[in-house]
Amino acid sequence: MSDILTPTLPAKRAAKKANPKVGIVSLGCPKALVDSERILTTLRSEGYEISDSYAGADVVIVNTCGFLNSARQESLDAIGEALAENGKVIVTGCMGGNPNEIRAAHPGVLAVTGPQQYESVVAAVHEAVPPKHDPFLDLVPPQGLKLTPRHYAYLKISEGCNNRCTFCIIPSLRGDLVSRPLRDVMIEAENLVKAGVKELLVISQDTSAYGVDIKYAESKWRGRAVKAKFLELAKELGDLDAWIRLHYVYPYPHVDEVLELMAPDARGKTKILPYLDIPFQHASPNVLKAMRRPAHGEKTLERIKSWRKAVPDLTLRSTFIVGFPGETEDDFNYLLDWLDEVELDRVGCFKYEPVQGAKANELDGAVDEDEKQDRWERFMEHQRLISERRMAKKVGKTIEVLIDEAAAEDEETGTVFAVGRSAADAPEIDGNVFVEGAGAATLQAGDLVKVTVAAAEDYDLRGVLL
Ligand code: SF4
Secondary structure, three states, rough: OOOOOOOOHHHHHHOOOOEEEEEEEEEHHHHHHHHHHHHHHHHHHHEEEEEEEOOOOOOOEEEEOOOOOHHHHHHHHHHHHHHHOOOOEEEEHHHHHHHHHHHHHOOOEEEEEOOOOHHHHHHHHHHOOOOOOOOOOOOOOOOOOOOOOOEEEEEEEOOOOOOOOOOOOOHHHHHOOOEHHHHHHHHHHHHHHHOOOOEEEEEEEOHHHHHHHOOOOEEEEEEEEEEEEEHHHHHHOOOOEEEEOOOOOOOOOOOHHHHHHHHHOOOOOOOOOOEOOOEEEOOHHHHHHHHHOOOOOOOOOHHHHHOOOOOOOOOOEEEEEOOOOOOOOOHHHHHHHHHHOOOOOOOEEEEEEOOOOOOOHHHOOOOOHHHHHHHHHHHHHHHHHHHHHHOOOOOOOOOEEEEEEEEEOOOOOOOEEEEEOOOOOOOOOOOOEEEOOHHHHOOOOEEEEEEEEEEEOOOOOOEEEE
């Protein structure tokens, strides 16, 4: 179960009243994690306490993921476990869009609500265990409750998606794009930074499309009218005292302007991290067209080359799908050649899964499972060598590192090191920097330090504290 801390209550007051406790199991992507945080923040403001165990909870919420068939199965298993361990279970999230499937597998669940239906989840909790509100005790910090460590947080700028990629069912689960007003996003971001967050990870389904649905509506921020636009948002976030990392960006021409914020100033500081997470999914024009990917007609290769020229330290992360229906050996080789040319830094790869309800399942040319596995292995080895080459270039450089885990001793070698990340590493999905040297033993999570890179592995670095 998700583990979060609740404010400590004065013993006398706490003894007077036992507030109902809610547990949450949060599955899926960072966007789902943000939904869980919102649900918990609302419940906490109503007086509920948060339990980090099944046994201590009066009711358990399972926030499901329905992106892939394997994720659906994991969600169903988690619901089963929560029912067995606790008995009172409310289901929400992506799989909640299909309540029949959940009720068929687990008829004992109390309620099923869809993604982003925060009010319905909260109403279901009220019904299962009514709230006992006490304004003296039930304080919620202005930044809300977070499931991430204290020093980084996800910042969700919109819900839903206007694209219709043929392998994806997110738009049918989460609907069309709905952008949050810029002011709302900035207030949340500022509160997080005030509360000690050192890194904000901007997430959505399509970050570069931010504001399209609300016609880039202006809102008042710090006495100025600012448009709800990707570039404006990046500029405002860049004025906060935190690392700003952009995820789920598509290579549209207007992204070029944001690159300017990633170039170092005279002091070597950048407004936002020189890092872009662009889910390319493929490179072959035939496959991209069949996938109906956003920006598939753009001259991506040229664009990346110009970005790298402007910002040599730019880290590019991406994900790909191999074995998409109709992908030929030529298409696959085109992808490998393209990888050689763009030399991405961080890459994830999935074998195509025919997700129930996805348009791509109707396409001809299904790739056989053995062939998918073979392409996946070739892809991973190909990219590993690229990654190794790029990582080796970092040896000897001085980089900034945000510490994630306080120093500890390696049982085998006796070396004391802390674990952190550089600008090139998003939490959970990228690599780590292992920091050693004099002073490393006192490092704590959230410390920002300078490190000289001593060695590089395929995905991680080893560095010495300066
Ligand atoms: S951009 Fe494509 S893959 Fe991403 S959520 Fe939208 S439809 Fe799905």
